[in-house]
Amino acid sequence: MQKSKKKSYSFKLFLMILPFLILVILFSYYPLYGWMYAFYDYKPPRTLANSQFVGFKWFVSLVNNPTKLKQIAQVMKNTFAMSGLTIGTNWLPMLFAVFLNEIRGVKFRKFVQTVTTLPNFVSWILVYSIAFSLFNSDGMMNSFLMKLGWIKQPILFLQQSNHVWLTQWFWLTWKNLGWAAVMYIAAISGIDDEMIEAAKVDGASRMQIIRHITIPSLLPTYFVLTIIAVANFLNNGMEQYFVFENAFNKEKIQVLDLYVYHLAMGNGGYSVSVAISMLKSFISVTLLLVLNRLSKSVRGESIL
Numbered sequence: 001m002q003k004s005k006k007k008s009y010s011f012k013l014f015l016m017i018l019p020f021l022i023l024v025i026l027f028s029y030y031p032l033y034g035w036m037y038a039f040y041d042y043k044p045p046r047t048l049a050n051s052q053f054v055g056f057k058w059f060v061s062l063v064n065n066p067t068k069l070k071q072i073a074q075v076m077k078n079t080f081a082m083s084g085l086t087i088g089t090n091w092l093p094m095l096f097a098v099f100l101n102e103i104r105g106v107k108f109r110k111f112v113q114t115v116t117t118l119p120n121f122v123s124w125i126l127v128y129s130i131a132f133s134l135f136n137s138d139g140m141m142n143s144f145l146m147k148l149g150w151i152k153q154p155i156l157f158l159q160q161s162n163h164v165w166l167t168q169w170f171w172l173t174w175k176n177l178g179w180a181a182v183m184y185i186a187a188i189s190g191i192d193d194e195m196i197e198a199a200k201v202d203g204a205s206r207m208q209i210i211r212h213i214t215i216p217s218l219l220p221t222y223f224v225l226t227i228i229a230v231a232n233f234l235n236n237g238m239e240q241y242f243v244f245e246n247a248f249n250k251e252k253i254q255v256l257d258l259y260v261y262h263l264a265m266g267n268g269g270y271s272v273s274v275a276i277s278m279l280k281s282f283i284s285v286t287l288l289l290v291l292n293r294l295s296k297s298v299r300g301e302s303i304l
Contacts, residue, residue, distance in 0.1 A: 038275040097184035116178025161249040231288035
């Protein structure tokens with residue numbers, strides 16, 4: 001009787017998650033059919049059936065073409081730099097959540113959390129509009145500096161490529177900091193209050209509580225999020241870099257996803273772009289499996 005009830009309960013749970021499984025299959029696994037384009041000489045608007053099968057031609061061309069190899073090397077350098085900066089500073093949301101939690105005024109805390117979370121829902125086009133208004137040649141920053149007499153000619157902030165990695169990291173951090181802190185705020189709410197009260201009774205200061213209780217309690221969440229971020233090391237996205245890209249900073253700002261997009265939109269590069277995307281997916285899955293094994297050996301827990 002109990003076994004039948006357990007089976008019935010398990011079946012009900014399965015029915016609850018079934019719609020989400022269908023969505024994942026439709027939008028994540030079914031599109032993998034498009035990998036077939038990497039093995040054909042496909043040129044829109046012809047159908048795949050009318051395209052010539054070329055096997056691994058496009059994969060081999062990525063290695064044998066010196067010009068393309070040089071482009072990919074620069075693109076990978078940009079990708080590693082952008083992702084490295086993001087992962088290297090992914091402790092900022094945790095620190096922000098800790099100090100946000102220490103604000104005693106409830107209304108002020110909610111105000112700060114709302115203000116820092118809203119940019120996440122702003123499109124990158126609007127973010128670029130803000131950047132353009134502030135840092136264009138006749139924007140607010142140049143006008144302010146010229147009125148003070150500090151500069152005589154406008155500074156082309158958006159056209160410079162020297163510090164483009166740092167500026168893109170700044171805009172990404174500004175946009176995602178509040179939203180990324182939500183996970184840590186939820187984890188803070190799960191910390192046992194008795195531990196904190198016991199620390200206060202023992203005379204621990206607020207900074208000591210943060211150092212010895214709050215932050216150690218957040219480290220498991222931080223570790224899991226870091227593993228996921230490293231597994232997605234090559235997935236920078238392209239929206240941010242697409243809107244900020246121009247002729248002056250194109251060499252330094254073009255990450256792998258943006259490079260694949262340019263190839264796909266170029267003349268005859270659709271099949272090559274699919275081949276690069278396939279390699280990127282295999283590398284990402286390999287990184288995830290390696291990090292999952294590392295997590296299991298270090299923490300005793302896996303994320304898969």
